[in-house]
Amino acid sequence: MARPRNKTNARYTRDAERLVALSLALNGSGSRVEDRYWEREIETLLGKLLHAGQDGAVEAALDALLETDAGGYEILVEQAETLSESTFMEKxxxxxxxxxxxxxxxxxxxxxxxxxxxxxxxxxxxxxxxxxxxxxxxxxxxxxxxxxxxxxxxxxxxxxxxxxxxxxxxxxxxxxxxxxxxxxxxxxxxxxxxxxxxxxxxxxxxxxxxxxxxxxxxxxxxxxxxxxxxxxxxxxxxxxxxxxxxxxxxxxxxxxxxxxxxxxxxxxxVRPLSMQAAVSWIETALNMPPAQLRAVIAGCGETDIEEYRVGFTARNRNDVIYGATWPVFGRDDDTEESPTIEQIASILKELGVDDIRRLPGLMPLEFCEDCGAPYFPNPLGEMVHAEPPEEADTSPTHFH
Structure with a gap:
């Protein structure tokens, strides 16, 4: 299973270099006997780093493998996950x-x-x-x-x-x-x-x-x-x-x-539910049924698509009134056989949103510098802040 991860730009140290070498060696192993040897070596080094809170070397090794060797990357991230979610204890x-x-x-x-x-x-x-x-x-x-x-x-x-x-x-x-x-x-x-x-x-x-x-x-x-x-x-x-x-x-x-x-x-x-919740909220809070909406879908990331962002506007306007995100979890999550953008469009159509625009290319992962909210695409191909109409009651409330 491909595991999602963003590049961290952590410093490439000697421990990171050794983790890369061990992961590549395990990926090239020809037997279970050899596998176990390399696994023990990786476990020993990872265990030392994680117990010391030194995640930087692990992240740097993963950064390097993510760019150069998918098999080695999968091996190292699986080992890091295993050693951080499971352990042995004595009593x-x-x-x-x-x-x-x-x-x-x-x-x-x-x-x-x-x-x-x-x-x-x-x-x-x-x-x-x-x-x-x-x-x-x-x-x-x-x-x-x-x-x-x-x-x-x-x-x-x-x-x-x-x-x-x-x-x-x-x-x-x-x-x-x-x-x-x-x-x-x-x-x-x-x-x-x-x-x-x-x-x-x-x-x-x-x-x-x-x-x-x-x-x-x-x-x-x-x-x-x-x-x-x-x-x-x-x-x-x-x-x-x-x-x-x-x-x-x-x-x-x-x-x-x-x-x-x-x-x-x-x-x-949660991804399809976020689309459903967005359309439902717009209809309730802004009194705009799905048939009056336009959805603009854009793939966002640095070098590859890391998430899709959906900007919602009125059909005859370019102002984004609400937005929703759809994270992509690894290369296997967005394929030519089952493109994610079409999955999103299909869900929106089922919800009653017929006016759907798909922006080509890769858009930046931009956030508001003041509040940290993600920017969403508008029909003009711009990434903008979602701004509900002033008369809308958008404040979060607790259910009583």
Whole structure:
């Protein structure tokens, strides 16, 4: 799976050079025996860097590989993700696998999507349903007490590892390391993701998830619960809890799973909902039905398309009244066989927006210097600030 990432311009150090060389060596390996050797070398160096909070060397190596060798890049980013979302811990002489997990919710609203502290009774109920429908036997679990926005999640591999270490220690009732993670503001979006975050610990080699249990076994020990059944049970039990946590919101529960893969899946699922929420908000707040709208779609980035931006205008005007973004997650996410711009256009047509303009070429990823908001394309091919009419009530409100 291609993993999204923007170039960082981190300094290319000796450690970065060695990470590149090791990743290329693993990519060229001809056997599993050789694979394991290079994997151990990469794990040793990555482990040293991440525990020391030295993400710069890792980012510089990824920058270099992203430009020169896609296979080596995939190898290094997979290793960095693995080592920051999973680890081993010891308690009472026994070794445990520890994994960072998230239970994502994709939400949309005309109001404000809540985040912040989860009441203890809700946290206890979520924990019980995770044990009852998602996690395997013998798994220990610790949940963070916040409902997180993606903007509050760690921004680096080492920060993710620190989160894992703290929650893993709680799961095993070990001393919890001090946190140095800073809090972030949550932008007010009409469609966004929210996450329940936790760490699970299980004796080394034991299954973590219910769908792992009994696979390949014969007789009564054979697996009877797959991912789909686990998701159905989770949705049935967790929906009332999230309805209480997200008043005034529509939402969809995703299957709880490992940290990185679920972040990417939630990001993918929220993209079409952001278009739906934008059209709905314009109709409600500005009294403009979809048939009166024009949508202008532009691919934006530095050298390749990193995201599509959609500017909404009245059909007979060039002023952008609202905008929405559609991130692109890697090369495989935007192909000639299934061009993203046509996916966006198809969704907008289904929503009733018939006047759609596709701008050719690559537009800059521009943001407002004053407020940080992204610029959106207008029908003239310019990137501009979205400005709703003065008479519109655009202030975010909380649902009561």
């Amino acid at each position: 009472d002489g026994e070794s445990y696998d520890v994994l960072l997990v998230v239970a994502p919710v994709v939400a949309w609203t005309r109001f404000t999507i809540p985040s912040g502290r989860i009441r203890q009774e809700s946290l206890d109920a979520l924990s019980a349903h995770l044990h009852g429908h998602i996690l395997a036997a013998d798994v220990r679990l610790a949940l963070a007490s916040e409902l997180y926005s993606v903007d509050q999640m760690p921004r680096s591999f080492s920060a993710t590892l620190q989160w894992l270490t703290r929650l893993g220690a709680r799961a095993l009732e070990l001393p919890v390391p001090r946190s140095t993670l800073a809090s972030s503001d949550v932008p007010n979006l009409l469609a966004d993701t929210r996450y329940v975050v936790g760490a699970v610990a299980v004796p080394r080699g034991k299954p973590v998830f219910r769908w792992q249990e009994g696979v390949g076994a014969a007789g009564p020990a054979a697996a009877t619960t797959g991912r789909d059944e686990c998701l159905d049970a989770w949705v049935a039990q967790a929906t009332p809890i999230f309805a209480d946590l997200l008043p005034g919101c529509g939402f969809e529960c995703l299957l709880p799973d490992a940290y990185y893969v679920n972040n990417r899946e939630a990001d993918r699922r």
